[in-house]
Every structure is written in C-alpha cells, then in structure tokens.
Amino acid sequence: MKPKSADLLIVNGTVLTFDANNTEISNGVVAVSKDSITAVGPASELSDWSASRVVDAGGGIIMPGLINSHTHASMTCFRGLADDLQLMTWLNEHIFPAEAKLDEQKVYSGAMLACAEMIMSGTTCFCDMYLYEDAVARAAKEAGMRAVVGEVLYNFDSPNYGPIEKGFEYTQTLIDTWKGDPLVTIAVEPHSTYLCAPELLKKAFDLARAFRLPLVIHLAESKSEVEEIKERYGRTPVEHLAELDVLAPNVLACHCVELTPNDITLLQQFDVKVAHNVESNMKLASGVAPIPRLLNEGICVGLGTDGCASNNDLDLFLEMDTVAKLHKVKTMDPTAMDARTVLKMATIQGARALGLDESIGSLEKGKKADLIIIDIDKPHLTPMYNPVSHLVYAAMGSDVRTSIINGAIVMEEGHLKTINLKTVLDNISRIAKEIEKD
Ligand SMILES: [Zn+2]
Numbered sequence: 001m002k003p004k005s006a007d008l009l010i011v012n013g014t015v016l017t018f019d020a021n022n023t024e025i026s027n028g029v030v031a032v033s034k035d036s037i038t039a040v041g042p043a044s045e046l047s048d049w050s051a052s053r054v055v056d057a058g059g060g061i062i063m064p065g066l067i068n069s070h071t072h073a074s075m076t077c078f079r080g081l082a083d084d085l086q087l088m089t090w091l092n093e094h095i096f097p098a099e100a101k102l103d104e105q106k107v108y109s110g111a112m113l114a115c116a117e118m119i120m121s122g123t124t125c126f127c128d129m130y131l132y133e134d135a136v137a138r139a140a141k142e143a144g145m146r147a148v149v150g151e152v153l154y155n156f157d158s159p160n161y162g163p164i165e166k167g168f169e170y171t172q173t174l175i176d177t178w179k180g181d182p183l184v185t186i187a188v189e190p191h192s193t194y195l196c197a198p199e200l201l202k203k204a205f206d207l208a209r210a211f212r213l214p215l216v217i218h219l220a221e222s223k224s225e226v227e228e229i230k231e232r233y234g235r236t237p238v239e240h241l242a243e244l245d246v247l248a249p250n251v252l253a254c255h256c257v258e259l260t261p262n263d264i265t266l267l268q269q270f271d272v273k274v275a276h277n278v279e280s281n282m283k284l285a286s287g288v289a290p291i292p293r294l295l296n297e298g299i300c301v302g303l304g305t306d307g308c309a310s311n312n313d314l315d316l317f318l319e320m321d322t323v324a325k326l327h328k329v330k331t332m333d334p335t336a337m338d339a340r341t342v343l344k345m346a347t348i349q350g351a352r353a354l355g356l357d358e359s360i361g362s363l364e365k366g367k368k369a370d371l372i373i374i375d376i377d378k379p380h381l382t383p384m385y386n387p388v389s390h391l392v393y394a395a396m397g398s399d400v401r402t403s404i405i406n407g408a409i410v411m412e413e414g415h416l417k418t419i420n421l422k423t424v425l426d427n428i429s430r431i432a433k434e435i436e437k438d
Contacts (some may be wrong), residue, residue, distance in 0.1 A: 036367065078095060133213065134177065183406060214252050338390045
C-alpha cells in the first residue's frame with residue numbers, strides 16, 4: 001500500500017478522542033492536513049503515515065482543545081479589581097465605572113490577554129459577549145483562536161454603538177464582515193431578560209434565525225433576577241422567553257442557576273443549550289445551578305468561566321475540578337458529575353452548545369484540528385492510572401504544553417507562536433494604571 005501523507009503528525013501520546021464511543025488510544029497518532037484531522041488511530045495502524053512536520057507528545061495526553069462556552073474576554077482588564085462584594089455594589093461602584101473607560105483598543109488588548117491565557121491553559125475556542133466585539137473577533141483571529149462573538153445588546157445606550165437600533169446595525173455589520181471566516185462565528189447576544197425589552201428579544205431572535213446563528217443570553221442567573229422578572233411579567237425568565245417564542249435549539253442560556261421544574265421542562269422541550277459558570281456563580285454567591293438534573297433531562301450543558309472579574313481566571317481545568325466537586329457536595333452524592341461527564345461538557349458538549357459539534361469538540365477524522373497536548377511528567381500527575389481522572393481532579397491549565405487550532409500550532413512547548421506576550425502584558429499594565437486612577 002502507498003504511504004499516506006499529512007501536513008502534521010502528532011505522535012507518542014495517549015489519545016482521548018471524546019467520540020461517541022469515548023475511544024482512548026494508549027499509543028496513538030493524530031494526522032492533520034491543512035485545517036482538518038485526516039486520521040486518528042493506534043501508532044501500529046498508522047505506521048505508513050508520514051508528514052512534513054511531526055510533533056512528539058512525549059508520552060502525554062492528546063485531546064480535543066477545551067471550549068469556553070461563556071466569557072467576557074476583555075474583562076481580563078479588571079482581574080482582581082474588586083472582589084468579595086455584593087453583586088450590586090460590585091457592578092455599580094466598580095465594574096460599570098471601569099467599563100465606562102473602555103474603548104475599542106482596550107477591549108482588543110484585554111481580549112488578546114484573554115487569548116494568551118486561554119491558549120496557555122488549553123482552551124481553543126471561546127464564546128464571547130461584550131462591547132466592541134469586532135475588536136474581540138480581530139484579537140481571536142490574530143491569536144489563531146476559534147471564537148463565537150456577539151455584541152451585547154440592551155435597552156440603554158451602549159458606549160460602543162449608542163442606542164439599540166445601532167446595536168442591531170453593528171451586529172449586522174459583524175455578520176457581514178465575518179461571514180465565512182474559518183475561525184470567527186458571529187452570534188446575536190441580547191444581555192438578559194432584565195436589560196432587554198420583549199421587542200428587543202424578539203428582534204434578536206429573528207435576526208439569529210434568519211442567519212442561522214446562535215443566540216446567547218444570560219438567563220436565571222440569580223434569585224433577584226427571577227423575582228424582578230416575575231414582578232414585571234408575572235413569569236420566570238425562562239417562561240418569559242417561552243411566551244415570546246424565543247426558545248429554540250440555537251439559544252445558549254448562560255448560568256441557569258434559578259430554575260423551576262417547569263423551566264427545566266421548557267429548556268428540555270426546546271432543546272435550549274446551557275452554559276454552566278460554576279466559579280462565577282460561587283464567587284458572586286448566585287447559587288448552584290441544577291446541572292445534574294439538566295443532564296438527566298438530556299439538556300446539553302457546556303462550561304464557561306464567565307468574565308475574569310468574577311472568577312478570576314480563564315483556566316477551564318480549574319473550572320472542571322470545581323464543577324465535579326461542587327455538585328457532589330450540593331447533592332451529597334460522590335457519584336454525581338463524574339470526571340468523564342465533566343470533560344465532555346468542556347469538549348464535545350461545549351461544541352454542541354455553540355452549534356459547532358460537527359466541526360470541533362472531539363478528535364475524529366474530518367473534524368477541524370483543534371487539539372492540545374498535556375505534559376504528564378509532573379509530580380501532581382504521577383502515577384497515572386486513569387487520564388480522565390487526572391484531567392479533572394489533578395491537572396491545571398499550566399500542564400498544557402502544545403496547542404493546535406484549525407491545524408495551526410499556536411503554542412509549542414509552552415511558547416506562544418501567534419502572540420507577543422510581552423507586548424500584551426505591557427499594554428494591560430498601562431490600561432490598568434488608567435483604570436486605577438481617580
Ligand atoms: Zn456573563
């Protein structure tokens with residue numbers, strides 16, 4: 001048989017595919033040509049493959065890149081600015097005044113810092129909601145990261161686009177500008193049921209449907225939000241969206257902490273996707289989302305870090321550890337949220353939540369080559385009886401040593417290839433000085 005050739009071969013590692021059979025290959029090889037995976041299998045079966053470039057995984061773990069299904073990347077600018085405060089004090093006295101100082105350049109720099117942090121901790125795709133999202137899209141593209149981005153829409157004037165009509169124009173421009181981009185997908189992103197009037201929500205939904213885009217929204221994040229919506233409309237936030245006919249499979253509902261049994265039924269019926277942001281919910285004392293119940297109902301749940309000001313990092317490995325443990329305590333059941341379930345939420349389920357599961361989320365022939373290599377030659381990862389266990393309960397983002405997105409190596413042996421980290425850090429230090437003064 002003729003030898004088969006690829007652009008890139010990743011060899012000498014344990015491959016966790018996260019395919020439908022959870023295939024694991026102890027000495028596996030992944031072949032990549034251009035932006036896609038062309039073969040995955042045991043080294044013994046792929047011995048006739050050759051490539052112009054070979055990456056040695058050094059006996060580590062080769063797995064799909066992690067997917068951050070909800071964040072506000074540029075909030076890295078506010079990391080550690082204000083902690084341990086009541087939500088409204090935190091927002092009104094610290095975050096909103098700091099956000100008033102943002103402009104497109106600062107959002108770009110913040111997003112670039114977020115991309116550096118995400119790539120260095122194993123995330124290859126993120127879903128973003130913020131202001132000046134064209135700058136976030138540009139940062140992601142330059143960093144070589146896959147991203148779903150959308151301009152936040154609400155019924156008060158935005159520092160970026162002004163009144164809401166302009167917000168829809170801005171979103172349309174994003175859709176037109178980024179159409180067909182290999183890395184960037186646009187989403188329509190109304191902030192929440194409390195900051196968006198019914199007409200805004202309906203219009204956003206129609207726009208998302210017309211262009212077959214995800215609609216991303218914060219939903220049922222806290223008790224006070226649910227009370228406010230009940231007072232205004234006589235319904236829970238989820239029921240409110242159902243009443244407006246804006247629940248559908250392309251809707252990604254972020255947080256979903258406060259849900260009634262009827263809310264859960266509605267999310268299930270309409271195949272709404274959920275982004276679980278456990279550390280943000282803990283830090284802001286929002287509560288514990290009923291994720292084991294949602295999963296039991298067959299609802300698709302991805303993991304998100306939320307913005308950096310309420311977390312305060314973008315490391316999905318740490319997030320996974322917390323997800324697995326918090327739900328065990330909450331349910332008083334150590335079998336709840338097993339490691340594999342949590343890993344799937346950070347990979348293939350995250351991809352599904354973003355409508356990207358046909359192209360990413362698992363290592364399978366024909367999918368886009370988004371993958372990471374984890375170094376296991378570390379004291380805290382030795383011995384390794386079960387890689388799935390280690391990835392959730394012992395590994396950290398800093399154990400990721402190589403990252404490939406859309407077939408391109410964006411980090412190799414811990415060195416970023418697409419981002420000048422020194423420049424990014426210098427820019428953020430300057431921005432932080434501006435934010436700090438007054
Ligand atoms: Zn959020």
